[in-house]
Amino acid sequence: MKLSIERLILPATPRPARWHGPTFSVENVRFSYGSTPVLKGITIEGIAPGKITATIGPNAAGKTTFFKCIAGLLKPEGMIRLDGTDIRDYSREEITQRVSYLPQESPVNAVLTVFEAVLLARKHTLSWRVSDEDLRSVTQVLEDLDIEDLSIRFLNELSGGQKQMVSIAQSLVRDPDVLLMDEPTSSLDLQRQLEVLDLIAHVTSERGIVTLISLHDLNLAARYAAQFVVMDHGAVYASGDADAVLTPQMLRDVYGVNATVVTNPDSILQITPIGSIRSKKSRVAAVP
Ligand SMILES: Nc1ncnc2c1ncn2[C@@H]1O[C@H](COP(=O)(O)OP(=O)(O)O)[C@@H](O)[C@H]1O
Ligand SMILES: [Mg+2]
Numbered sequence: 001m002k003l004s005i006e007r008l009i010l011p012a013t014p015r016p017a018r019w020h021g022p023t024f025s026v027e028n029v030r031f032s033y034g035s036t037p038v039l040k041g042i043t044i045e046g047i048a049p050g051k052i053t054a055t056i057g058p059n060a061a062g063k064t065t066f067f068k069c070i071a072g073l074l075k076p077e078g079m080i081r082l083d084g085t086d087i088r089d090y091s092r093e094e095i096t097q098r099v100s101y102l103p104q105e106s107p108v109n110a111v112l113t114v115f116e117a118v119l120l121a122r123k124h125t126l127s128w129r130v131s132d133e134d135l136r137s138v139t140q141v142l143e144d145l146d147i148e149d150l151s152i153r154f155l156n157e158l159s160g161g162q163k164q165m166v167s168i169a170q171s172l173v174r175d176p177d178v179l180l181m182d183e184p185t186s187s188l189d190l191q192r193q194l195e196v197l198d199l200i201a202h203v204t205s206e207r208g209i210v211t212l213i214s215l216h217d218l219n220l221a222a223r224y225a226a227q228f229v230v231m232d233h234g235a236v237y238a239s240g241d242a243d244a245v246l247t248p249q250m251l252r253d254v255y256g257v258n259a260t261v262v263t264n265p266d267s268i269l270q271i272t273p274i275g276s277i278r279s280k281k282s283r284v285a286a287v288p
Contacts, residue, residue, distance in 0.1 A: 021049025021208035022083050022098075022177040029078035031069055038065050039076060040234040047212070047227065050205045052197075054225035055214045058255055061231040063214045064104050067180045070212070071101035082178060100176035104183050104214075106167040110156035114166050117155055118142065121170035141173045144199060160187040168196055172203060179204070179211040185220070193217075197224045222246055222269040230254055242269050252277060 024047045031039040039062050047053050055063050069076040072087055072095040080087040087095065112120065118138045119130065142148040147165045155163065164187045171179060181200070185193040201224055204211040212229075215221040221228070228245040230237040232254045238245050246269050251259040258274040 022210055023081070024049070024178060024210045025079075025081050026070075027079040027081070029066070029069060029076045029080060031065055031074055031076035033065075038062050038234050039069070041078070042066060042231075042234075042236055044229055044236065044239060047210050049210045050208045051211075051226035052201055052204055052224050053210070053212050053227040053229060054221035055212055055229045055231060056216075056218060056221055057231035057237070062234040063231055064182055065234075066231065067101060067182050067212070067214065070178070070180055071095070071099055073101070097174075098176055099178040099180065100171040100174045102167050102171040102179075102181040102184055104186075106163060110154060112155055113152050114147070114155065114158075114169075115142070115151040117166060118169045118173050122173045137173055137175075141169045144172075145169050145196070161189065161192065164188060165192070165196070168200075172200075175207070177209055179209055181211070181213045183214050183216065186216070193220060200224075218246065218271050222271065246271060 026042055026044040029039055029042040030037065042062075055066070057063055065074065068074045070080055070087065072090070072092070075088070082090070082098065087099075090098070115138060118141065119134060122134055122137060123130065139148070142151060145165055145168060147162070147169065150158065150162060150166070155166065158166065164184065168181070168184055171181060179200070184200075185196055188196060197220065200211060200213070203209070213221075213225070215225075222242050225242070227239070227241060229239045230245055230250060237254050238250060246261055248259055248261055251257050251261070251271065251273075256277045258277060260272045260274065262270050262272075264270045
């Protein structure tokens with residue numbers, strides 16, 4: 001059965017009547033692994049809630065490290081403010097409750113079924129009592145993602161793509177204010193990629209949350225994200241909407257790729273790579 005947004009009724013925590021979503025900003029964030037600086041002063045002024053923000057950039061740009069800082073797993077210098085308060089001033093429990101982080105590589109726990117794993121993600125550390133609402137939420141998110149048939153399968157029996165779907169279920173079932181997804185569609189087939197991003201876009205706007213997704217497929221990002229943060233060598237090269245950010249110049253500077261960027265009939269930018277600047281250089285260099 002195909003995933004359908006219309007039947008999405010994933011229950012969310014009731015928000016105040018005049019809820020405008022969380023405010024979220026990043027100011028001069030720096031982080032080093034040992035003596036190697038990896039984040040070199042990341043500043044992002046106010047990420048609008050309700051829309052997907054794509055964090056893009058080549059391998060080793062620092063995207064995963066940045067997400068880990070936001071999730072409170074690494075302790076950077078600088079400020080990461082959620083509703084005006086620095087992330088470090090929240091308790092571990094508050095961060096776990098408010099910020100949901102889907103890691104690039106999900107740990108696999110062989111002794112859990114899919115249903116148990118998603119339930120555990122919802123309960124995190126708050127309370128061990130399982131309510132009817134918890135069970136309903138787990139059932140619903142598995143249905144929304146069209147993986148209810150996996151409920152009683154063990155995690156270690158699943159394909160890479162199925163595991164990734166379970167990880168997505170785990171991050172959505174927690175009903176966070178900030179959703180961080182690190183390459184959530186990297187193992188999914190084309191149909192699943194579209195369905196999952198449709199669902200995430202829907203959840204983001206319905207709940208008015210801040211959603212940051214790191215994506216390698218720039219055309220997928222152009223289709224689903226309203227805002228972009230381009231990272232390069234641990235710094236922000238550019239941020240803004242697709243027109244401002246997805247330019248041939250950025251693709252040359254950051255990705256080392258010559259590409260055309262055109263607006264397709266659906267008003268979505270379409271990037272077509274023509275060739276790698278680096279490989280062209282090395283080919284030239286290789287000529288005796
Ligand atoms: N645990 C770690 N220890 C030391 N260096 C790391 C660690 N994790 C990542 N790095 C380095 O930090 C840089 C940024 O990595 P990462 O944040 O994973 O980038 P991205 O997600 O953009 O590919 C890379 O040079 C990587 O080798
Ligand atoms: Mg990464």
